[in-house]
Amino acid sequence: xxxxxxxxxxxxxxxxxxxxxxxxxxxxxxxxxxxxxxxxxxxxxxxxxxxxxxxxxxxxxxxxxxxxxxxxxxxxxxxxxxxxxxxxxxxxxxxxxxxxxxxxxxxxxxxxxxxxxxxxxxx
Amino acid sequence: xxxxxxxxxxxxxxxxxxxxxxxxxxxxxxxxxxxxxxxxxxxxxxxxxxxxxxxxxxxxxxxxxxxxxxxxxxxxxxxxxxxxxxxxxxxxxxxxxxxxxxxxxxxxxxxxxxxxxxxxxxxxxxxxxxxxxxxxxxxxxxxxxxxxxxxxxxxxxxxxxxxxxxxxxxxxxx
Numbered sequence: 314x315x316x317x318x319x320x321x322x323x324x325x326x327x328x329x330x331x332x333x334x335x336x337x338x339x340x341x342x343x344x345x346x347x348x349x350x351x352x353x354x355x356x357x358x359x360x361x362x363x364x365x366x367x368x369x370x371x372x373x374x375x376x377x378x379x380x381x382x383x384x385x386x387x388x389x390x391x392x393x394x395x396x397x398x399x400x401x402x403x404x405x406x407x408x409x410x411x412x413x414x415x416x417x418x419x420x421x422x423x424x425x426x427x428x429x430x431x432x433x434x435x436x
Numbered sequence: 437x438x439x440x441x442x443x444x445x446x447x448x449x450x451x452x453x454x455x456x457x458x459x460x461x462x463x464x465x466x467x468x469x470x471x472x473x474x475x476x477x478x479x480x481x482x483x484x485x486x487x488x489x490x491x492x493x494x495x496x497x498x499x500x501x502x503x504x505x506x507x508x509x510x511x512x513x514x515x516x517x518x519x520x521x522x523x524x525x526x527x528x529x530x531x532x533x534x535x536x537x538x539x540x541x542x543x544x545x546x547x548x549x550x551x552x553x554x555x556x557x558x559x560x561x562x563x564x565x566x567x568x569x570x571x572x573x574x575x576x577x578x579x580x581x582x583x584x585x586x587x588x589x590x591x592x593x594x595x596x597x598x599x600x601x602x603x604x605x606x607x608x609x610x
Contacts, residue, residue, distance in 0.1 A: 373499050373549045379477060391551060401530045402506050402543065404476060405499075408550040 317431070368411045368435030372424040378401035381422055387415045396420075396432060411435050437599060439464040446472045449546060449560040452491035457555045461495035464599065473562060475542050480576055486566035486582070488591040492602065494557040499547065502557045505606055506545040507531060509559060510599040513541055520597065521585065538579035540564050561598065565589045 314329045328339040339344040380397035383389055389409045396407040416436040420426060438460065445451050452465045466489070473483035483489050494502065510531030517525050517533070525541075526534040533541035541563045548556040564580035566588050581589050585595040 371551075374503065375550075375555075399477065400503065402476065403503060403545040403547060406546070406548045408555070410547065410551040 368413050368416075369405060369431050370395060370410065370433040370435070372398060372428055372430045372432055373407070374398070374400045374403070374405065375428045376403075376426060377403070378420050378422055378424045378426060378432070379404075381416050381418065381420070383418070383433075385415050385418055389413065389415055398426070405434070409435075437462045437464060437603070439466055439595075442467045442514060444469050444471065446470065447560075448489050448491040449474065449544065449558060449600070450525060452493055452558045452560070453546070453548075453556065456493045456558060459493050461493060462599075462603065463493045464490055464595075465493075466595065475562070481542060481562045482567075482570065482578065483562060486568070487580070488561075488563040488565050488594060490595060491558050491560040493607070494559060496554055496557070499549065499554055501548075501609065502547060502554065504505045504609060505602070506540065506543065506559065508511055508605045508609075509543050509561070509602055510541075512605055513543070513561070513563065513598055516594070516597050516601055517581075520594070521581070521589075523585070535579055535584050537582075538577055538578050556604050559602070563594065563598075565594065566590055 316327050318325045318327055325340055330337040334349055334350060336347045338347065370425065376398045378396055379399045382394050382396065389412070391409055391412050393409045394406050395409050398405040398407055413435040415433060419432045419434065420432050428431065440463065442451070442465070447470050448465040448467050461528045468487045470481070470483035470489050473481035473489060477483045479512045492504070497522055497590065507530050510527050514527050514533055517523055523535065530536055532539055541561065543559065543561050545557065545559045547554055566582045567580035568582060569575070570578050
C-alpha cells in the first residue's frame with residue numbers, strides 16, 4: 314500500500330508492507346520495521362461466567378455444610394438464612410440472593426463443598 | 437476503636453451480631469463473663485469471670501481477606517503473649533493457641549454472606565487469662581495464663597495490645 318503524508322510543507326512517500334510477524338514502513342528511502350502485537354493475554358475467570366440473575370446459591374468459600382435451614386418447595390425471601398457453611402475456623406451464614414421458591418437443594422448436611430459450587434437452585 | 441464493656445453476656449459474638457449493622461467497624465464487645473460463650477460448631481467456651489472474652493465487628497471486605505485475618509490473628513495473639521509474658525505458645529493450625537499442651541486461646545470468625553457481598557464479619561476471641569481452675573471435663577485440655585504462670589494479668593492491657601495487633605495485620609494486608 315502506497316500513500317503520501319503531508320507534514321507541514323513537506324510531503325512523504327510512504328509504503329506499507331505486511332508479513333506474518335512484521336510490518337515494514339518505507340518512508341522515502343528509509344525502512345522501519347515493527348513487530349506485530351501479540352494477542353493480549355486474557356485471564357480466565359470462572360466468576361464472569363456466573364449469571365447472578367439466575368436463582369442459584371453458590372458456596373462463597375470451600376468448607377462443610379453444617380446446617381440447612383430450608384427444604385425443597387419452601388418459599389424464601391432475599392436475605393433469608395439458607396445454609397451454615399463451616400470453613401477453617403470460620404462459620405458462614407449463607408443468605409438467599411433471591412425471592413422465590415427452592416427448586417433443588419444440591420447438598421446434604423456434612424457435605425464438603427468447593428468454592429463456587431452450586432448449593433441450591435431456585436425458581 | 438470503641439469498646440463496649442458488659443458485666444455479663446450470653447455471648448459477645450451474639451451481641452456483636454445483633455448490633456453489627458448499626459455499628460462502626462472495629463467496635464469491640466467485651467464481657468467479663470459469658471453464660472453461653474461458644475466456639476466453632478457451637479461448642480461451649482467455658483467463660484467464667486477472670487478470662488478475656490471479646491468480639492470485634494470487622495470492616496466489610498472480601499471473604500478471602502477475612503479468612504486471612506482469621507489465620508493471622510492467632511499469630512498475632514501468640515506474638516503478644518511471647519513478647520509481653522516471655523512465654524512460647526504453640527499455635528495449633530489454624531488458630532488455637534496452646535500452652536504446655538492445653539488450649540489457652542480460641543478464635544472464631546463468623547460471616548454473613550449474601551451472593552458476592554459479605555454483609556457482616558465478626559471475629560471473637562476467648563483468652564483464658566485469670567481463670568484459677570477448670571471443671572473436671574476440661575482440666576486436661578484447657579489451661580489459663582494464671583495456672584501456667586502463677587500470677588494475675590491485666591485483661592484490659594492485653595485486650596488493647598491484641599486489638600492494636602489485629603488492626604495492624606488488617607491494615608497491612610487490605
